[in-house]
C-alpha cells in the first residue's frame with residue numbers, strides 16, 4: 348500500500364492531536380529501533396510541551412544491540428526522555444510500559460486517578476501490536492502493510508491507565524532526504540517515489556561502512572568492493588540475479604538485499620546513529636539558513652526595483 352504525506356493530511360492530524368493533547372498526562376511514542384530518528388514524528392515535541400514522554404524503541408529484536416544502547420543514552424541524556432528498547436515478540440517487555448507510565452505521572456497514580464496516555468507512532472512501527480498486548484485483547488488490527496490503524500480509540504487498560512490511540516496518521520521525518528531512504532530500507536514506508544535500486548544502493552553503501560563482516564558472512568565474500576553499486580553487482584552474481592546475457596539485474600539484486608535487511612536475515616542492523624543524525628540536522632539547518640539569506644536578498648532587490 349502506498350502512503351503519501353500530503354500537507355493537508357498532516358495539518359489535519361496535527362490539529363486533531365492538538366485538540367486531544369490537553370487531556371493527556373503523558374505520551375508514548377512508538378519508534379522503530381532501527382531508525383529511532385527517522386521514525387519519529389517532527390511535531391510531537393512541540394505538541395506535547397512539557398508532558399512526559401516514553402519513547403519505545405520497538406523491534407529491538409531486529410536492531411543492533413550496541414547502537415540501541417547508544418540511542419537510549421542519547422535520548423535520555425541529550426533530550427531528557429525515557430527510552431525503552433522493546434519487542435512485541437516478548438509481550439512481558441511491552442507490559443513494562445505500564446509501570447513506567449505510573450512512575451512518570453505519580454500524582455495521578457497516588458490520587459487513585461487513571462493515567463491518560465496517548466500512544467503515537469508512524470505506520471508500521473508496531474503500534475497496533477503494542478496496543479493489543481497492553482490491552483490483553485485484540486483491539487487494533489495489525490499487519491505488515493502500513494496504515495492499518497485508522498480510527499481514534501480510547502482503551503481502558505484496567506490497570507490504572509487509559510490509552511488513547513492517535514487520531515489520524517502520523518508522518519515520519521520527511522524533510523530529511525536520507526531519512527526517506529532509511530524509512531524505505533527498513534520497510535517502514537513502502538511507498539515510494541524512490542526506485543528500489545536507489546534504495547538498495549543507499550542500503551549497500553551504508554552496510555559496507557557499518558556492517559562489513561555481516562555482509563562477508565552472509566554472501567560468502569572474501570573481499571568487499573569499494574562501492575554500493577559493486578556490492579549489489581557481487582550479490583546479484585552470487586545469487587543468480589542475471590539477465591540472459593549474463594549481466595546482473597541490479598533491481599533484483601537491490602530487492603534481494605532489501606528483503607534480507609527487512610527480514611533480519613543479514614543480522615541485527617540499525618540504519619542510523621545519533622552522530623549521523625546530528626551531522627545531518629546541522630547540514631539541513633545550514634541549507635535552510637542559506638536559503639533564508641538568499642530569499643531575503645532577493646526580496647531586498649525586488650523592493651529596491653519598485
Ligand SMILES: Nc1nc2c(ncn2[C@@H]2O[C@H](COP(=O)(O)OP(=O)(O)OP(=O)(O)O)[C@@H](O)[C@H]2O)c(=O)[nH]1
Pocket residue numbers: 405406407408409433434435436468469470471472473474475476477488489490491492493494495496
Ligand atoms: N520483528 C518484529 N516485528 C514486529 C514487532 N512489532 C511489530 N512487528 C511487525 O511489524 C508489522 C507492523 O505491526 P503493526 O502492529 O500492525 O504496526 P502499526 O504501527 O500498528 O501499523 P499501522 O496499523 O499501519 O499503523 C507487523 O508485521 C508486525 O508483526 C517487533 O517487535 N519485532
